[in-house]
Amino acid sequence: MADNSAIEWTDSTWNPVTGCTKITDGCVNCYAARLAERFRGVAGHPFENGFDITLKPHKLDQPIRWKRPRTIFVNSMSDLFHKQVPTGYIDQVFDVMEQADHHRYQVLTKRSSLMRNYLKRRYADHAAPDHIWLGVSVEHAGARSRIDHLRQAPAAVRFLSVEPLIGPTGPLDLSGIHWVIVGGESGPGCRPMEADWVREVRDECVRQGVAFFFKQWGGIRPKSGGRTLDDRIWSEMPRAA
Template identity: 70%
Template sequence: MGDRTAIEWTDATWNPVTGCTKVSLGCDNCYAERFAERFRGVAGHPFETGFDLSLRPARLEQPKKWRQPRMIFVNSMSDLFHKKIPCSYVDLVFDTMEQAAWHTYQVLTKRSSRMRRYVNLRYAGGAAPAHIWLGVSVENGRFLSRVAHLQGTPAAIRFLSLEPLIGPVGRLDLGGIHWVIVGGESGPRARPMNIEWVRAIRDQCRSEGVPFFFKQWGGLTPKAGGRTLDSREWNQVPYAASRSSALRQMSGLAAE
């Protein structure tokens, strides 16, 4: 975690919370849990308590110290809308995002109803600032209710992370959705992803004019299967991300 990351669709990660609990099938082989549990019991290590839910108030100010604009994935090692994270603490995370507004933040959750409720209360009568993107994770067609919750959340950019994709999602309602990311599972117990599931999503995105980003096939490691679909890479991003990328290049950061 820090101001660099290997995740293809972002620049940096920021983890003011770590640890989580399983909420649906996509959590079964959680990469973050697998990583954190390796260090359980190691005295002084950030993950000495493994993947137990832990608030990290010392990290709340971290983005303010990164002066160059970045695309920041918030809580890659947790879920900001976990029911045991107090609203007062979520407030502090949003305070930092609002204050360090030269960055773009990507907030991704499986607890979509809590996110909808929180954002509608915080920005009553308005919408989240344009540099705070809000997304939901969906692993198959059983959890499309999360998409509906996202559509009811006021945000300039709403995105779907269909990863790990472990089954077909069927017909997607892409109304009000600005970006779709698809990826396969990785790790020693990775479940395979069918190419037809991916093609069906890509084709719906193309039909609706929604940017489509194919992250990986997955396998034993994230890079094991590559990231080409039908002989090409799919790296589409929302227009706002293209503008952010240009800003970063002008600021001297490495080009994507």
């Protein structure tokens, strides 16, 4: 787990699972895969297995031992709802989040239908606790079906990570959504993000009363272009928070 995360919209990260596989064009330049693969084969390193799916049960109780309340991004180096992660292990992660409820958790996935189905089973007669935020990635208009899956999930706080934004999203129905994050791609081979794509999402959030957070313009380095949009820093958080 990393304290004092450099990610603007969270405080810390917790990785009871690492590794993933690429499933959409939003994954092409995955920063996590690039970082992990640098250490493949280095004996004893946390990423000795590169970006292969790796369960880390010794990290499950970290939020319980972390006494100061904070906002925690869950699995910044993986996707909790990857098909190779056993349902029983996902149960253990949610058990910890429910037990250590002095924190706020942000769970983000591209495997939106699997998350929806899991949440419907776990929270069959009520919504997930409001300190567990559930979100999906939406990199362009072709990924909007994930928003529908998220809306169908029994969650108290739902959010979208529109990052990397690599194409226009088109009209967005944000009913039932509480927060939208937008960011451009960074790192080698990063694809440029057009300002009008960002404004389109921002304007939908303003029109529909949804909190909007602009993370970065992107570039070779994440902070290269800053995070000012039309002379303003947008750092809104969900009202449900």
